[in-house]
Amino acid sequence: MEENNLEKEKNVEENVNTDNNQNNSEERMENLEETQPKNNELKEHKSNKKTICISTIIGILAGFFLFWILSFLGVFNIGGKVIATTNGKAINENMICENMPMSYKIEYLLESVDKSILNQKYQLTEEQQKEIDEQVEQCLQLYNQYYGYTEEQFLSANGFDSKDTFRDYMEFDYKRNLAFIDYLKETISEEEVNKYYEENVFGEINTKHMLVKVTEDVKDKDAKKMAEEIIKKLNKGKDFDKVAEEYGDKITFEELGYNGFDSNLVAEYVEASKKLENNSYSKEPVKTSYGYHVIYKIDQKEKPSLDDVRDKILTVLGDEMEEKDDTIRYKALIKLRENNGLKFRDKDYKQQYEEYCKNYGV
Numbered sequence: 001m002e003e004n005n006l007e008k009e010k011n012v013e014e015n016v017n018t019d020n021n022q023n024n025s026e027e028r029m030e031n032l033e034e035t036q037p038k039n040n041e042l043k044e045h046k047s048n049k050k051t052i053c054i055s056t057i058i059g060i061l062a063g064f065f066l067f068w069i070l071s072f073l074g075v076f077n078i079g080g081k082v083i084a085t086t087n088g089k090a091i092n093e094n095m096i097c098e099n100m101p102m103s104y105k106i107e108y109l110l111e112s113v114d115k116s117i118l119n120q121k122y123q124l125t126e127e128q129q130k131e132i133d134e135q136v137e138q139c140l141q142l143y144n145q146y147y148g149y150t151e152e153q154f155l156s157a158n159g160f161d162s163k164d165t166f167r168d169y170m171e172f173d174y175k176r177n178l179a180f181i182d183y184l185k186e187t188i189s190e191e192e193v194n195k196y197y198e199e200n201v202f203g204e205i206n207t208k209h210m211l212v213k214v215t216e217d218v219k220d221k222d223a224k225k226m227a228e229e230i231i232k233k234l235n236k237g238k239d240f241d242k243v244a245e246e247y248g249d250k251i252t253f254e255e256l257g258y259n260g261f262d263s264n265l266v267a268e269y270v271e272a273s274k275k276l277e278n279n280s281y282s283k284e285p286v287k288t289s290y291g292y293h294v295i296y297k298i299d300q301k302e303k304p305s306l307d308d309v310r311d312k313i314l315t316v317l318g319d320e321m322e323e324k325d326d327t328i329r330y331k332a333l334i335k336l337r338e339n340n341g342l343k344f345r346d347k348d349y350k351q352q353y354e355e356y357c358k359n360y361g362v
Contacts, residue, residue: 081346082345083109083344083345083346083349084109084113084342084343084344084345084346084349085341085342085343085345086113086116086117086337086340086341086342086343087116087117087120087340087341088341089116091109091112091113091116102348102352103352105349105352106349106352106353106356109349110333110337110353110356113337113342114172114176114333114336114337115172117336117337117340118172118175118176118178118179119175121175121179121340122175122178122179124171124174124175128174129171131174132167132170132171132174133167135170135174136163136166136167136170139154139170140154151163176329176333179332179333179336180318180329180332181311181314181315181318183331183332183335183336184314184315184317184318184321184332185314187321188314188317188318188321192317193306193310193313193314193317194306196313196316196317197306197309197313200261200316201260201261201303201304201306201309201313202260202261202274202300202303203260203300203301203302203303203304204258204259204260204300204301205258205259205260205270205273205274205297205299205300205301206256206257206258206297206298206299206300207256207259207273207295207296207297207298208240208253208254208255208256208295208296208298209253209254209256209269209293209294209295209296210227210230210240210243210244210247210251210252210253210293210294211251211252211253211254211290211291211292211293212224212226212227212230212250212251212285212291212292212293213251213252213290213291214290214291214292218291223291223292224285224287224292226247226250226251226292227285227291227292227293227294228285230243230247230251230294231281231282231283231284231285231294233246234281234294235283240281240296241253258301260304260312261309261312261316262309262312262313262315262316266288266289266290268286268287268288269286269288269293269295272286272293272295273295273297276295276297277297278297278298278299278300279297279298279299280296280297281294281295281296281297282294282295282296327360327361330360331360331361331362334357334360334362
């Protein structure tokens with residue numbers, strides 16, 4: 001992560017216009033997260049906003065209300081009145097609809113403010129830009145795989161007028177997540193980070209598994225019996241992959257690759273994997289909410305250094321904080337704006353923003 005020093009206040013204020021093609025991005029993110037296909041049978045169903053699109057897959061119901069209102073009312077130029085400044089840059093009313101309710105105006109304005117701050121603060125590396133590109137492609141591919149939507153259908157359903165607009169949104173949210181990590185660095189103590197590292201971090205584990213699902217047709221005792229039967233065959237020296245082929249559609253076979261402490265794999269699976277030696281399989285079925293697993297541990301990497309996983313630890317701890325306080329990301333953005341000198345010149349906008357902050361306990 002690279003961070004540029006913020007420019008000092010300039011004598012000549014620059015206009016920052018909101019993008020006509022972007023609706024309120026916080027609402028858009030919520031819609032995108034409403035429906036998430038599972039990458040495999042072991043992923044836990046929990047909210048995780050740290051890595052924008054691999055976990056932020058796809059919202060089928062994305063008729064974004066605010067976007068509709070903007071389209072219906074019409075977003076047009078009503079003059080260049082300066083309503084706020086941040087870091088010496090002026091935010092004007094050029095692209096805010098005069099008929100829009102003030103609550104929507106402030107959300108639209110704050111998106112412009114945040115973009116201005118984040119674009120100055122975070123100059124992304126080539127590696128980070130590539131990561132965003134990969135996330136965009138994976139979103140499109142997964143949406144097509146699970147819902148049969150073409151790229152054009154995905155973009156239209158989610159309120160984006162082009163792939164570039166979607167990519168811009170993804171980059172904006174990526175930067176907001178970088179800002180959230182920086183906020184957590186100020187909020188979470190080094191002692192908490194060290195404690196989590198010692199107690200929870202381990203080297204990534206490469207596994208594959210056979211799962212016998214518990215369903216309406218396959219009762220718990222029958223699923224367990226089949227898993228035990230599989231283990232007996234492995235005990236006789238049969239190859240893991242060949243046994244999986246033998247059972248075919250009766251089981252689910254997956255090669256999960258490397259997963260670490262910050263993966264979304266269910267806890268029972270992770271704990272069982274950690275106990276296995278490399279190139280060995282579980283001698284007893286491992287029960288999870290999905291059914292019974294027979295796990296094969298291929299190998300495990302060395303435990304990473306604290307410096308290498310510090311941001312990941314902060315993200316995990318941040319997710320835990322968010323489960324207790326679902327306003328924390330709003331608080332982080334409010335702090336970001338404060339640190340970058342957001343000041344309102346228009347009393348109506350100032351009053352509305354004060355109400356906005358109160359709603360999030362600030």
